[in-house]
Amino acid sequence: MASKTLELPKRPTHNVRVGIKTKRLISKLKHWCDEPGGYGRRMQVATALSIKKQTVTNWFNGSQEPTGEQVLGIQEFMEEQRRS
Numbered sequence: 001m002a003s004k005t006l007e008l009p010k011r012p013t014h015n016v017r018v019g020i021k022t023k024r025l026i027s028k029l030k031h032w033c034d035e036p037g038g039y040g041r042r043m044q045v046a047t048a049l050s051i052k053k054q055t056v057t058n059w060f061n062g063s064q065e066p067t068g069e070q071v072l073g074i075q076e077f078m079e080e081q082r083r084s
Contacts, residue, residue: 022065022066022071025071025074025075025078026059026060026066026074028078029045029056029059029060029074029077029078030059030060032078032081033045033056033060042056042057045074045077048073048077049070049073049074049077051070
């Protein structure tokens with residue numbers, strides 16, 4: 001008897017495109033994190049948003065995009081930083 005290979009359906013891949021405003025927000029956040037004397041800021045962002053520091057790094061290198069909730073959290077975080 002010939003064995004049959006079970007083929008699983010392929011997972012749909014979605015080409016998510018981040019809007020220009022989200023790109024600008026991430027760019028501003030990256031700039032803030034990378035300022036001189038900004039050591040530990042990626043961890044500060046991650047802690048504030050209850051995410052891993054690697055997630056923040058992934059946003060900056062373009063390998064991951066923030067969710068809508070995360071974008072709102074970034075906006076709130078950046079506003080708090082402006083006030084301080």
